[in-house]
Every structure is written in C-alpha cells, then in structure tokens.
Amino acid sequence: MVARERSGGMAVRCARRIGVAASVAANLAFLAMYIHRRYFGGGRSDGGGGSGKEITTVEPSKGKPPVTPDSVVNLDQGDPTLYDEFWRLMGGRATITIPGWQTMSYFSDLGGFCWFVEPGFERQVRRLHRLVGNAIVDGYHLLVGTGSTQLFQAALFALSPAEDGEPMSVVSPAPYYSSYPSVTNFLNSGLYRWDGDANTTFAGDTCIELVCSPNNPDGGIRKAVTKSKSGKTIHDFAYYWPQYTPITEAADHDIMLFTVSKCTGHAGTRLGWALVKDMEVAQKMTKFIELNTIGVSKDSQLRAAKILKVVCDGYELSPTSKVNLLFHFAQRKMAERWSRLRAVVATSGIFSLPDKLSSYCMFAKEVVSANPPFAWLRCHKDGVEDFESFLRERKIITRGGSKFGVDERVVRISMLDTDEAFNVFLGRIASLK
C-alpha cells in the first residue's frame, strides 16, 4: 500500500478517498512507470482477419505491450488475451461489418422487455446458455450492460429499498473480488454501502450478498452464506464457463451476471448480460442503465452477437471439428498452464495454491478439473510479509490479498494473459526458492 501510494498520483488519491486502494488505474500507473514510453502497436501480425484491413482505415489499439524476458509482466487485471489465438484461428468467420447508416437510433427493441437490448444479441445469449447448460434462461428477463460491472451496480440499485432510510448492507465472504467495495462505495450512495466480509459482518436484518462462483480471486465454488430470510443475492457468474470449472448445474438464481470478457475474451467490447427472474427487479435494473448511460453500445452488441453465434455454430454446426470449439480450446490452454504452475509450486518449497477441484461436467460429459482464471498464490517464505511488493520487485505485477479482504502473504495472478507473459512469469517464479 505504501509503495503503491508513492507511484499512483491522482488515481490512488481518489481510491484512498473511498477507502479502497485496488484499482485499474493504480496498477496502470505502475506499468506506465516501467514502460516509460508511448506504445502504439507492433508485435502482432495482421493475419487471419481477411479483408478487414482495406476497409478499416482507423487502426485499432493493440492492448498491452508484448512481454520480453526482461520486461515487467503485468498479471494484475484479468486481461483475457489468451483468447487472441483462438479468434485468429477463426479467421474472418467472426468479422463484423457495420455500414455508416446502421444502428443510429437510441432504440433497439421497442416491443421487447428492454428497449436497448439488440434482439440478435439476446437470441445468441439464450442459445449459448442452452448449449452450455450453465444457466436456465426460460422465464428469465435478459438485460445487457456496459460490462457486468454496470449490471452489478444496476442490481444494487434495484435491490435497495425504495423508502428513505439506512443504506442497504452489501457483503461478500472474504476473499471477495477487489472491485466490490470500491464500486459499491465510490458515489457514497444513500441506497447501499459496502459492509465487508459476509462471514464476519453483522449485516442487520437485510443485506445484499454478492456470490461469485467460481470465486474471484480463489476459484472456490460458492453458495450464499448469509442466513437472513429477507436477504437478497446477486450471483456473479463471470467465470461459470466450462474452460474454468465443471458445469455442475443449470443455475437458476434470482439475478445472474455474465460477461463477454471472460466467456470469449472480448474485454474491449465492454459487454455483459444479466438473467433476472423478477420483472420488477429487471425493470429497475433497466432504469439504472437508462439513467447511467441511456442504454448500451449497439455496435458492441452486434459484435458480441456475431462472436457468440460463431461459438454456438462451432458446436452445433460442425461439432466434429477440433478447431472451432472455443471452450475446448480455452480448457486445454488453461489446463496446460495450471499443470505447469502446479509443478513449479510443488517444487518451490515456498509457495502454495488452493487444492485442485474436480467434478463431473455436464457440458464435457466427463469428470474434469477446474482451471480457475486466477492463481491464488500464497508465499510461506520467512520475511515475506507483503507478497505483492516482493513480486513487484521481481517485475511481476499481481494484486495483493489485502484488496480482497485477507492477509498480504497471498496474491491474485491472472492466468488469462498471453503465452509469452505466462511463460516469463513461470520462469521467474521457478527461480524463487
């Protein structure tokens, strides 16, 4: 925390104001400090995109700079660049073309439940859940958001009581996703407030419990822990996909949040969706998004619809192909990375990881092991009290335990970055004894 403040500037001062230091900006400040230069591209070929280049005359950004054996490795955010390889393999199949005169109106679907949901996007999302079997969609209202982060706030707004009074308590068992406290509290809302670890907080008669499963950061399978009869839950299912965890049931909770970012890897589209059982709650969530951003990018929705269509087509139209199967591709990559990481940790003598979980997966139709999106790595070496700082000195950027409500001898490490970043990270970890 002290080291963080030294380098952070405004972003960090702002985070401190709301009492939570974990933030994308703060970590970017670190990265920028190491990079020391403006980065505009290079490192990636233009292959695989078909005719894209002639038409798209505005060059898109390239994300993070490539990792080299001597560079900083930033595994702080779960930037899902692991998926880049799959989508290049797909070539032009997931390419989308939008003429200048399309999607100009604010309105997507005036006759539907939510006026800003693109019908094509909704169809592909429902199709995907039926394919994977991870959530019930029949009888559910579908909402779209600018990432599931916006939908999380929409759900807090919808579940908080309409009457004036004390803010609703928002809780989650530690270790909890580091953004929950800051996103809940940054506007100092009178409707809801972060109340900490659901295991230790007395949240009064009512509260909103955030249930993240598989859990960010530690990959644990979670059920609601609060006992209050009138308590409400928000199920954050960003990682309930076959590449990360066995699909053990078609979930049917009141509010279930998903995101394109962690399903297909398209974080830059900023698109999430919610399946909501109760109509009034879904209407209030719609209202939040109306007031917050007057709907959600249609361009992103069209693009996501195309991408999800390609994923579903891969399974439904050419199931014997080994190339077109997104979840199989990602599961293989994740399993290989986890196997290598566990081997390094086992021989290190100073590190440990949560136990490996296995279950029968209804999607894979066999017993499979979980491959969580983050490694929750604990350090047992004497004298290392602040593991995040210890790793940062070795040019590995991670997110320390205190941001997740636990101690500082544990860190969260993204398993979703590029092969180059993962390999350099693994090499550095292997050299530590």
Place this chain on the structure above:
Amino acid sequence: MVARERSGGMAVRCARRIGVAASVAANLAFLAMYIHRRYFGGGRSDGGGGSGKEITTVEPSKGKPPVTPDSVVNLDQGDPTLYDEFWRLMGGRATITIPGWQTMSYFSDLGGFCWFVEPGFERQVRRLHRLVGNAIVDGYHLLVGTGSTQLFQAALFALSPAEDGEPMSVVSPAPYYSSYPSVTNFLNSGLYRWDGDANTTFAGDTCIELVCSPNNPDGGIRKAVTKSKSGKTIHDFAYYWPQYTPITEAADHDIMLFTVSKCTGHAGTRLGWALVKDMEVAQKMTKFIELNTIGVSKDSQLRAAKILKVVCDGYELSPTSKVNLLFHFAQRKMAERWSRLRAVVATSGIFSLPDKLSSYCMFAKEVVSANPPFAWLRCHKDGVEDFESFLRERKIITRGGSKFGVDERVVRISMLDTDEAFNVFLGRIASLK
C-alpha cells in the same frame, strides 16, 4: 403526471422514487401502449451499405417503427434519425469492419493520458474540433464516455469535494435539460445533489452549474449565471455544432461535453467525449468511468473514429462536393424544417416559439440563423393547461415543461426525427386552431 402514472408501470414508480418523472422508459411505455405489438424491422431498404449484408449475419435493430398518417408520432426523445439519409448517401464510405480477434484487451492506450481512449478516436475528435472551430483542443485532456451522460456524472464526481460533508449543490437555470435532476439524484449520492433552478436557488458558497448551450430544451445561448467565486461549471455542448447554431467562438471552458449522437446522428453507438482543462479533474473523471464501466466500448470508438474521419475528409479532402458535407446537409434539413414550423405556428393563432436567433458563424463564414434541435412550443389556447397531454390525445408524444422546471403550457418537440415523422407532426399541428 397523473396520466403518465396510469400507464407507466415500474419505470414510472421508479422515477417517482427519485422525484422526477421525465424518463425514456416512461415515454416508451406510452409508445408501446400505442403500438401493441412487437416490431422487428421493415421499412428500410438495404441500399447504400455495400458489402455489409453478406458478412454481417446478425441483423441489427431498426429503431422506432415508421410513422404513418394515422400512427402515433413520438417526438419525445431527440432520436437523431434525420441523419440516416446522409449516411446512406455516403454508401460504404463510413463502413467499418472489425475482425473477431481485434480489440480484445481492456486497454487502449497505456502510454496516453487515459488508458481506455482509442488513439484513433482521439485523433479524429481533435481534428473535428479544429475543422469546426467550436472548441479549443490544445492543452485539453480528452476523455471518452458511454454517451455524454456518463461523462456528466463523471464530472459531478470529479468536481465534488473529497472531504466528507454536505453534498455539493448542482444547479442549472430553468428551463433545464430534463435528465439533469434524475441523473444527478438517482443514486442518492452523498457527494452531490440536484438543487434546482440556478436563477432562484441559493446554492450556498459552492455549487456546480450545468451550462447547456445551445440550451436543451429552448435553444437559448447560455453563459454561467451563478456568481460564486468557488463555483464550478460543466458546459454541455451537445448541440454546439454548425447545423444547430452559429459557431461564434472556439470555446475554452474547464469541462466541455460533446456527444457523437447529436453531432453525426449515431446515438446507438453511445459515445461522448469531454475536453477537460485541469489534469486532476480529468484523472478523477477517468476514475469514475473505470469504476462505473471499466472503460468504454472499443467497437464504438473505432466506429465513431471512422465516422468522424469521413466527416472531416468530406470538408478537407473534397470541399467542393455538395454531397459529402455533413454539417451543410444537416443545416439545410434543419433550416427547412424550422421554416415550415415557423410558418405553421405563425398562422395558428394559438402557438408560439422562441424568437429566431442569427449571428455570424465562423464555420459557415456568413450570418446564419440558429436551428435548434428541439422546438420549445408554447400553447396559448384557452383551457389547455397541460399541453403535453393535449398533444398526446392527438397522438403526438412530446415532453412537457414541468420536466424542465417550468410550466405545463410549453412542450419540447424533437426536430431531429425522420421526414415522415416531422411531416405528420406538422400536418397535425397545422390542423389545430
């Protein structure tokens, strides 16, 4: 208000909770009531888009249904479908193609001021302001938002004091944009709260004044009215473009908000930008967007970059063409509509409009008249106390004065809809005596 509540359902109950009835949802509830059916397309040809159709297999939504002589005409929102014609004329020139493997990372520009701004988008925005001359860009930080609505909230967040205490007063002179109160108050933030008409409210020592110029709803040219030394301003310049008003100066205020929606007509991309003088304010605004939505759709940014490029190219690369000039196209359309509306109002005997404003426009290099995006129409007919309801009974949906902080004998009417909608509206107005 009473009629509104009868039909509105949840959206309206929610609006009442925050004390403000004006909302997109409430008005959509009306429209839906009239439409009585799910609407999926029709009415538009596929011409002009070049090769779009083969590649884009997910059909985009079509916006509002076409207007017929007997149908409801919804001129409540400023849905900018007037621009559809221009972009069809442009054919494939503004088409964008995005391969499946592009823009996957969260990050757009790690070396730049704001990590989620696409460099190509920023370049075109700065180029556009230099072309039009409506705002100074040198020395300003550029931020992108999910519409200017998100940036408005980001600015409130950034300008409110960091210390605990009373919420900052937010004011604007009536008639003010109907969304300001609801967007300011919906989360019951402890940082800021809506305090009403800047002309009549004593806002204490400090306040944030919202300066919308040309003003939504009445088209007036506005300067800040509050006198407090420590007061802050947010300049909402959504309509400070040559088609709506003479460009009389290159504005250089502390925070200036713009939106693609009202500049080029692409409301569905949900993209706005802010020019911000002070670095700390810009950093706090960036922080807001990080916490609220972890950045802004890259797909929308790429698309907007392409569209703004085509606008600038039209003036800079082929200035003698009459076809490629967006602002000239829109100015002609708006001027024609205003001329017809003023003629109808002049002969009606029961309606009035704000006076016509003219000035020398630095962009057009001649004296031109303003053509505001909304008609602020007042009814002087005896017995009409609620003009919005009066028009609604005649199947014209508008937004009544009470939502803008004034009386109910005046309404706001969008001038930006399709020719069909405008013509039907004008015919109905002409028949009222």
